Amino acid sequence: MDIGIGLFGLGTVGSGVVKILQENMDQITKRTGSRLTVKHAVVHNLNKPRHGFTQDFPITDNASDILDNDDIQIVVEVMGTLDQAYDIIKRALNAKKHVVTANKDLIASHGQELVAIAEANGVDLFFEAAVAGGIPILRTLASSFTADEISRVAGIINGTSNFILTQMAINNLSYAEALKLAQDKGFAESDPTNDVEGFDAAFKLIILSNFAFGIQPVLGDLTINGIANLTDTDIADANSFGYAVKLLGVAQRVGDTKEAISIEVAPHLVPFTHPLATVNNENNAVLVNGESVGEVMLYGPGAGEMPTANSVLSDLTNVATDLALNTPGRPFNSFNQDLNLAKPSQRVARRFIVVEVDDTPGAMYSVTGMFAAAKISFTDLKQTPAANGTARLVALTHPASDAQLNVIRTTIRNADGINLAAEYKIFS
Numbered sequence: 001m002d003i004g005i006g007l008f009g010l011g012t013v014g015s016g017v018v019k020i021l022q023e024n025m026d027q028i029t030k031r032t033g034s035r036l037t038v039k040h041a042v043v044h045n046l047n048k049p050r051h052g053f054t055q056d057f058p059i060t061d062n063a064s065d066i067l068d069n070d071d072i073q074i075v076v077e078v079m080g081t082l083d084q085a086y087d088i089i090k091r092a093l094n095a096k097k098h099v100v101t102a103n104k105d106l107i108a109s110h111g112q113e114l115v116a117i118a119e120a121n122g123v124d125l126f127f128e129a130a131v132a133g134g135i136p137i138l139r140t141l142a143s144s145f146t147a148d149e150i151s152r153v154a155g156i157i158n159g160t161s162n163f164i165l166t167q168m169a170i171n172n173l174s175y176a177e178a179l180k181l182a183q184d185k186g187f188a189e190s191d192p193t194n195d196v197e198g199f200d201a202a203f204k205l206i207i208l209s210n211f212a213f214g215i216q217p218v219l220g221d222l223t224i225n226g227i228a229n230l231t232d233t234d235i236a237d238a239n240s241f242g243y244a245v246k247l248l249g250v251a252q253r254v255g256d257t258k259e260a261i262s263i264e265v266a267p268h269l270v271p272f273t274h275p276l277a278t279v280n281n282e283n284n285a286v287l288v289n290g291e292s293v294g295e296v297m298l299y300g301p302g303a304g305e306m307p308t309a310n311s312v313l314s315d316l317t318n319v320a321t322d323l324a325l326n327t328p329g330r331p332f333n334s335f336n337q338d339l340n341l342a343k344p345s346q347r348v349a350r351r352f353i354v355v356e357v358d359d360t361p362g363a364m365y366s367v368t369g370m371f372a373a374a375k376i377s378f379t380d381l382k383q384t385p386a387a388n389g390t391a392r393l394v395a396l397t398h399p400a401s402d403a404q405l406n407v408i409r410t411t412i413r414n415a416d417g418i419n420l421a422a423e424y425k426i427f428s
């Protein structure tokens with residue numbers, strides 16, 4: 001069978017898709033029984049030079065060249081954007097074209113609606129590349145955990161921020177230098193704010209939560225903190241206690257009967273002995289905890305041209321198989337549950353807390369008193385002199401809830417001469 005592809009976007013991911021299709025054409029045809037060919041591509045800037053593949057298809061800046069083209073059965077959207085991609089995908093689905101996208105912003109924001117449109121039109125909508133780049137996590141969650149109950153899905157799901165943290169730690173690059181390198185290598189989003197402020201990971205965690213728990217959270221249901229406020233001193237202090245600092249997405253069942261779900265993106269302290277601590281550069285890793293299976297970790301490149309393109313190709317070959325078997329239109333994930341969002345009192349973890357306090361006699365005593373009043377106790381404590389007559393108190397705590405932390409935040413905010421400089425959860 002001949003299957004025509006219309007490609008929106010010929011940047012990092014789009015170029016990789018074309019390269020794999022061209023280089024592995026015979027293998028793909030042999031394995032799927034279908035010949036997948038790019039018939040047309042749409043880009044933003046027609047004058048931009050394109051390298052690395054043979055351009056044997058027309059390129060335009062007119063979406064209708066793909067959407068109104070009867071020779072095209074599958075639309076691949078790898079251009080990013082929210083509103084434009086939404087319009088294009090909606091039009092494509094309503095024109096009964098199958099859609100493959102890598103757009104996590106779009107799927108996290110409008111996935112439910114687009115899935116319904118795809119189902120109504122009897123076409124496929126796949127988006128494996130939207131989460132963790134080259135790691136085949138979504139199809140694994142959808143097909144290999146159907147009989148298990150997942151209690152947690154967690155991990156490093158933003159390649160750019162992990163690359164920045166690694167380069168700062170290992171190669172002593174500045175934050176700005178490391179970010180620039182991540183952009184040059186094609187890992188970062190067109191606006192890297194989403195990468196470093198945790199929103200890219202949040203979009204991915206929304207999709208992961210949907211596949212793991214069947215829920216449909218929105219951005220406002222998540223706690224989101226990125227790496228932009230992390231300081232070298234915080235990282236050095238964490239290291240001195242035996243922890244790496246990693247930006248993690250964590251969605252987990254909590255509460256006495258595991259009835260609620262907590263969804264959070266934030267820098268976490270990860271023990272050096274934990275496998276996540278050794279995940280460096282643009283690599284991602286996703287831990288899945290299931291009641292039956294225990295813990296599974298999927299590790300691999302979370303961003304970049306060829307790994308991400310491979311995930312797009314995995315979706316394309318799945319569409320080809322559906323067409324060959326005449327089974328298109330089944331949703332990528334058909335797990336649906338109501339969302340019961342965790343309360344602050346149910347979100348419990350050990351903490352790494354940094355307090356800066358005027359270095360006067362009795363100051364430390366009053367700080368520890370504040371924590372005692374919130375029933376937060378310490379497992380480790382370190383005091384170092386800081387600038388301008390202040391002292392820096394770094395504490396690791398026993399498990400404490402977000403509700404207890406809220407008490408401390410308020411107490412410290414209302415007190416003179418004391419500042420809560422940093423607070424991160426410790427991952428276990």
Ligand SMILES: NC(=O)C1=CN([C@@H]2O[C@H](COP(=O)(O)OP(=O)(O)OC[C@H]3O[C@@H](n4cnc5c(N)ncnc54)[C@H](OP(=O)(O)O)[C@@H]3O)[C@@H](O)[C@H]2O)C=CC1
Pocket residue numbers: 008009010011012013014042043044045046048077078079080081084102103104129130131133186187188189190302303304305308
């Ligand atoms: N890079 C990565 O590692 C990963 C990216 N993704 C996702 O894949 C998608 C693409 O990312 P990436 O390849 O890095 O992005 P790039 O910025 O490298 O490429 C974007 C492409 O889309 C085209 N484009 C942008 N806006 C429009 C528009 N309005 N109309 C037509 N064409 C447009 C650009 O055209 P032109 O070339 O003319 O500028 C370019 O070819 C994003 O959704 C991203 O989140 C997902 C996983 C990993």
Ligand SMILES: N[C@@H](CC=O)C(=O)O
Pocket residue numbers: 130131132133157158159160161187188189195200302303304
């Ligand atoms: N910008 C993203 C790209 C992949 O999704 C990242 O850095 O992880």
